[in-house]
Amino acid sequence: MARLVVVMGVAGCGKSSVAEALAARLRGTFLDGDAFHTPENIAKMSAGIPLDDEDRWPWLDRIAAEMQTRKGVLVTACSALRRIYRDRLRSGAGEPVFFAHLDGSRALIAARMAKRDGHFMPGSLLDSQIATLERLGPDEAGVTVDISGDLAQVTGAICTALEAA
Template sequence: MGVSGCGKSTVGEALAARLNRRFVEGDALHPDANRRKMAAGTPLTDADRAPWLDRIREEMSRAEAPLVVACSALRRAYRDRLRGKGESAPRPVTFVHLTETRDVIAARIEGRQGHFMPVSLLDSQYATLEPLAPDERGCTVEVSSDPTATVQAVMSALERTVY
């Protein structure tokens, strides 16, 4: 989880490979209307995000084994929705909040090609972001410029936090 450009996809793919798990790219599950809205520089509303979060939750629920999902999950309410709060979840959901300075993330967003998320929406993501609460299963990891080092930091944090 984290704001756009923090490395969710890169770290998520590498983490999934390390754990021998399937990787799901949450951005691929956005409805076209959401992608168009963000590409036009308009932040998503909770109503825009709801069907997207439901699609991700459905993907997680259908999985036969634990998987790694890249998803912003910026608010507690979104994470609760992904966890299936109030429902019987097939397995616990653990969140890894990837963090980095706004300037570094803005430079990453500006440097990437072919993504629908413009740097102009970064401040709205930070405004929406609610870091993990102490009662939420997960950890926060500062992203390194080296994805391998970040994956190792995630693995270490998960071992301390979850296991």
């Protein structure tokens, strides 16, 4: 089973909730990728401005460096929307990373985003996230999981895929 797991997907798909529950289930550590954003990135997103690659590279590098230094099972919540971002995380971590892509309809994700309080990512950025998303390639270690189920179903599907990998 992979030691490093990244729960990925667009804003509002449940990355943090799923990653935290998965870490508990695997007796690992949860790492929230949002905690590695600079104040400038948070301000930009809060203003409804999508991040560009130049904003993301240092953020991804900080996450990958943290992944490399942690011991034991580590489950990280990180959008990792594009292949090159996932490649950057894999390279920086220095070991294999298993990606769990949380996938759902735009309507479901938008409804979830509308219900959450206190998050810097506004619903207005959902379409830019969807446009940026590159699904996992057949050569990438990972699984795509439908988020329409409950938390136990989603984490169970990821665990099943991890055991099979």
